[in-house]
Amino acid sequence: MYCSNCGKPLPDGSRACPYCGAPSGGFAPFTAYQPNITEDNIPDEWKPISMWGYFGYEILFSIPLIGLILLIVFSVGGTKNRNLRNFARSYFCFLIVAIIVIAIILAVTSTSTFFTDILRA
Ligand SMILES: [Zn+2]
Secondary structure, three states: OEOOOOOOEOOOOOOEOOOOOOEOOOOOOHHHOOOOOOOOOOOHHHOOOOHHHHHHHHHHHOOOOHHHHHHHHHHOOOOOOHHHHHHHHHHHHHHHHHHHHHHHHHHHHHOHHHHHHHHHO
């Protein structure tokens, strides 16, 4: 008799395979159960976004005002797709960081005479 799970020979009278632990009753152990997951049967909530999908959303989010509104709507749960929601949130955080960095650069360059005046004094 051979194991129905791994195919290795089973000792006579054994109730489970000594190699993989599968019961020798001829049925697969529940640990071997793997649902057949394909892109087609993933629930909408978990559907992956393709590379061009992300690219499209990036362009969409960079439209002035409309992009920002969509970004906030998707971030707070306006979509049931978690990948899109997480992407919108990360894009929103990135936008905030970019605005802060630009603000710092503008502040430093506009007050550069202030610093040179201090150094000259
Ligand atoms: Zn086995």
